[in-house]
Amino acid sequence: MQALVWIFRLLIVVILLWFALKNTDLVKLHGFPGQVWEAPLVFVILVVFVAGVVIGLLAWVPTVIRQRREISRLRRAATQAAAVASIAPPPVADVSATDIHGI
Secondary structure (H helix, E strand, O other), rough: OOHHHHHHHHHHHHHHHHHHOOOOOOEEOOOOOOOOEEEEEEHHHHHHHHHHHHHHHHHHOOOOOOOOHHHHHHHHHHHHHHHHHHHHHOOOOOOOHOOOOOO
């Protein structure tokens, strides 16, 4: 199974390398007036992809922080509830109220 995973990874690397070699044409990026930047197309695609990943991770961080705070709050509440349950005796059931025969 491990060999199959490595073959799949190698196939992906070969495809990405082929894509990079086929897209070496220079493209012009126009910024501010009079500013032109020339770079290979594959480099521009890579930079845009990395920027998208970084922006996505930055958008994900507040959610992770909020979830970790909630988890720690719930763990504290569970610990306190367990401590209270171990101190207090369990409630005693009223046997006469559950007697269905009336005896």
